Amino acid sequence: MGKVYLIPSVLHEDGYDSIPDSVREKIKACRVFYVENERTTRRFFRALDKSIIIDDYEWVLMDDQAGTREQFKKDLKAGKNIGIVSEAGCPGVADPGQQLVAIAHQFQASIVPLAGPGSIIMALMASGMNGQQFRFHGYLPVDNAERKKAIRELEQEAIRKNCTQIFIETPYRNNQLTEAILQECQPGTRLCIAVDITANTEWIKTARIDDWKKQTPDIHKRPAIFLIGAAMQ
Secondary structure, eight states: OOEEEEEOBOSSTTOGGGSOHHHHHHHHTOSEEEESOHHHHHHHHHHHOTTSOGGGSEEEEOOSOHHHHHHHHHHHHTTOOEEEEOSSBOTTSSSTHHHHHHHHHHTTOEEEEOOOOOHHHHHHHHHOSOSSSEEEEEEOOSSHHHHHHHHHHHHHHHHHHTOEEEEEOOGGGHHHHHHHHHHHSOTTOEEEEEESTTSTTOEEEEEEHHHHHHSOOOOTTSOEEEEEEOOOO
8 A cells, every 4th residue: 555645835935945855755756646726736846846747646636525535545545655735834734634644544554744834833833832732723703702702712721721822814804813812812911923934024923912012013914823822920
C-alpha cells in the first residue's frame, strides 16, 4: 500500500520560504493529489518547483461527496502514493482533509505529515500565552448577540482554566470581531492578533484589552488569528 502525504501550502504568495525543501521531494513521490482547488494547487506547485511536471499527476477535488471517498479508497487499494493539499497551511487542521486521513487510518495506510506553515500554531507560538492548555474554536457565530455571548464565555473559561482561546473570522469581518472583543472582554484580559502570518506584511501583537482600545487596528480583509488569554499574574 502506498503512503498518504499531508502536504502544507503557503499562507501568502510571498511565503514560499516557509515550505521546507523536503516537501518538494515528497510531492514528486506522489501519484495522485486530493485538493480543495486544483487550479490554485497547480499554481502553487509550479511556483514551488519548476521541475515538477504538473500533468504527470492525477487530480481529485477534495469534497464531502461519497464518490470522492470511494475514489480515495480505490487509490489506497491500488498502492498509489497520495498527496492531500489544503488551500492554505496544513491539511487536516481546520480543513476537510481530515476526513480522508480518517479513511486512510481504517486501511492502515502510512500517513506522513509534512512540516510547513500552520497559522494557528504559529500564532500561539508568538502570542506569549499558555501553550500548555489551549483550544481552537474555528469561527465564532455570525449573529452579533450570539458572537458577543461566545466571546464572554471564552474569556470566562480562559480566566477559570488559565487556557488560551484561539479563533478566526472571515477577513472582511475582522474589524467587527475586533470591536466585539474590545466591548465584551475585561480590561486586563490579553488579546493577541496575528495578521498576515509568513507574509512580508506580517505583524503579531499581544496586549491588554484596555491597551488595544487606545489604538485599534484596521485589519479589514487581512488573514488573522485571534487569541484570548487571562490577564498576567
